[in-house]
Amino acid sequence: MQNDTFIHPQALVEPGASIGAGAHIGPFCHVGPEVVLGERTRLISHVVITGATTIGSDCTIHPQAVLGGPPQSTGHKGGRTTLTIGDKCIIREFVSINTGTDFGRGATTIGDNGHFLAYVHIAHDCAIGNNVTMTNGATLAGHIEVGDFVGIGGLSAIHQFTRIGHNAFIAGGSMILGDVIPYAMVGGNRATLRGMNVVGMKRSGVPKAEILKLRQAYRMLFDRTHPLAENIEAAREKFADSVYAMKVIDFLTARGKRQFTLPPLKGAADDDADDQD
Template sequence: MSNSSIHPTSIIEAGAKIGDRVNIGPFCHIGAEAVIGNDVSILSHAVIMGATTLGDGSKVYPNAILGGEPQNTKHKGGHTTLTIGRNCTIREGVTMHRGTDSSRGYTTVGNNCMFLAYSHVAHDCDIGDNVTFSNNVMIGGHVTVGNNVIIGGGAALHQFVRVGHHAFIGGLAAVAKDVVPYGMAIGNHAYLAGLNIVGMKRSGMARPEIHNLRHAVRMLFDRSKPVYKRAEDVRLEFSQSPAVIDLIDFILADTKRHYCTPPLGSGIETSDSDDNS
């Protein structure tokens, strides 16, 4: 614990591993199986329970509770884990639960993620890198969220839902189906409203690749035949496009949920207001 600062009112249980240059504020509780990385800041009244690993450079705000037991009646108290990556920001009142001993047994959060106040990550979830949960976002167990995803305030994701890379989910959306990579889901229940063009531009995606995705989703959802059959046509048409292949692999993967589609009688919006192409 070289150069670390721990407030005297905080409890650090025997066995906890605290990295270098860690700052732990007042009235925190760090459990015996916790592993805290270097350069971590934990503000007042935060609790880190169970076998929870918190990556280097992360910051935890007051009243966050990390590593609680899963809210799952199938869990019988076995050893499970929560692993949080580097440089994550975890704001006030955020909760994240460990995995269940009857399932994969671990919950994972990637690097450079931001969880705004009172958002929740349930048991056995897998969260990618550079993900943002806005205030009060709730996700059920076994949810998978890809890289560079943004979820708007108050949105809720049903258990086992998958969200592909670079997707955007609007505020207050109720997501009961998978959201394809680069897609934009809105509404209650959520439907596919278009592509997350703004997010793709911000991530530095090349313009030709964005055009490939636009054409690919139009082919996928033109309703001339089932999407699964159209998917193979799209794969052949855009075989040199990594983004499109990512989209098709997501569509064809085995999953417990269907995926969000455009509403009946409407097309899919694939442009944005500030696009000049």
């Protein structure tokens, strides 16, 4: 029955772990004493979940994933920190996700409907939104913020303290050293902006008229004939009626610890998106 919890006799679930109704724990899994496992979440086999880790309902976790391990940080002094993963996440083979640090947020958090493919690594103190996809081998350093509906291509690596805005798309093999504005496409070794993520915006329901405004705002914001601060104020006035454009403008003004936003590839702010709607 759906509400029957299954724990394979060759799995180790330590005393103190909380296992939700309908959860399935396959052979050779190890679930630590502070773990909370949501309803109907499935650990296929050979999964290790340790630390103060809470996983939501209806998740699927594949073999060799290690969740809730201590942060890989020499500054961490061993204090109790946490990992929280939302509902309906798919975590594939050899994914590793660490808890927070006692000098940082103290927590690593992941939203709902995430899809993390094989060999993804998410380091300490990251805050990941909903509907995020990270493909094979993508790596996040510590203290990174990732918005909703973000796609991160395989073998990409993102520098610590970086912010990735909502609906951004990062091409495979990219090296991200600075913040990525919402709705953007970025790519390259020492990545640069390559235009707006039109396909991603359409898929998430952004109206066509708003996509056009966003592309106009992008060109204005990154017009290198004027200082960025001046462009921000001009765009704020011109696009005050666009919720989506204002998200980009607010992102640029609420600077993170990196204090660096990825620039466009070209000297002028062309929008290289291949969709001409």
